[in-house]
Amino acid sequence: MDSVWGKEKTVRFLKPSRDEIRKKLSDLQFEVTQEDGTEPPFQNDYWDNHKEGIYVDRVTGEPLFSSTDKFESGTGWPSFSRPLVEEYVVMKTDSSHGMVRSEVRSKYGDSHLGHVFDDGPKPTGLRYCINSASLKFIPKEELERAGYSEFKWQFDR
Numbered sequence: 001m002d003s004v005w006g007k008e009k010t011v012r013f014l015k016p017s018r019d020e021i022r023k024k025l026s027d028l029q030f031e032v033t034q035e036d037g038t039e040p041p042f043q044n045d046y047w048d049n050h051k052e053g054i055y056v057d058r059v060t061g062e063p064l065f066s067s068t069d070k071f072e073s074g075t076g077w078p079s080f081s082r083p084l085v086e087e088y089v090v091m092k093t094d095s096s097h098g099m100v101r102s103e104v105r106s107k108y109g110d111s112h113l114g115h116v117f118d119d120g121p122k123p124t125g126l127r128y129c130i131n132s133a134s135l136k137f138i139p140k141e142e143l144e145r146a147g148y149s150e151f152k153w154q155f156d157r
Contacts, residue, residue, distance in 0.1 A: 012147075013060040013088075013108035021059055032133040033059055033111040036096075036103075041076025044132035052155050053139040054084055054148060055130075060109035061147075062088040065130065067140075068154050071121055073129065080128040081120050084151065089128075091116065104128055 015021075022030055031037035041047070046055070055065040055078070065080040073079035083089040087107065094103035094115065104113040113134045120127035138146045140155045 013057075013062050015060055015109050025058065026133075029058055029133045032131045033109070036112040037131075037133075038114075039077075039131050039133045044077065046078040046132040046135060046137060047076050049078070049137060051137070051139055053137055053141075054143065054151050055080075055135040055137055056148070057088075057106040057109045057111050057113075058134055058136045059111045060106060061136075062106050062108055063148060063151060064088055064106060064113070064135065065128065066151070066154060073120075073127055075129055077114065078130050078132055078135070079120070080130065081124045081126055083128065089113070104130065106134075 016024070018034070021034060025033065028037070028039060032039055052067045054063055054067070056063050063084050066084045069080045069082050069084070071079055071081060090105045090107050092103045092105055094101045102116045104116050105111060106113060111134050114128065114130040117127045117129060118125055138148055140152065143149055143152050
């Protein structure tokens with residue numbers, strides 16, 4: 001969906017060097033985003049966040065998910081029924097831990113976000129189970145100031 005953001009906006013999503021990322025993130029955020037880690041359930045920033053806004057990649061700022069698609073999954077991690085901008089969410093096969101799953105990563109940051117499962121609500125039937133440590137929440141009141149005014153429309157319904 002580069003048409004929404006335009007080619008000039010993708011420059012904004014360049015991945016910093018590993019050293020820059022290390023300086024910018026907490027140890028847990030670095031482990032999750034750069035080393036494919038997982039944070040503890042029910043002990044993370046956004047599993048029970050009910051505010052309106054969007055969730056962006058903590059490393060690059062890519063817009064990933066919206067509170068309008070967030071739902072209570074009972075898993076202890078933020079769960080979404082779909083991405084905000086599908087182009088910025090990439091699926092990869094993850095065969096770690098003795099199982100095969102669909103891993104969710106950000107396109108430009110290549111940050112590990114979590115996994116997607118097919119036990120979500122309608123209309124998609126999907127559950128994007130995402131680590132809070134991979135995300136930064138932008139409240140709807142701050143979208144314009146943070147450079148995400150293109151997404152204000154979804155909260156005006």
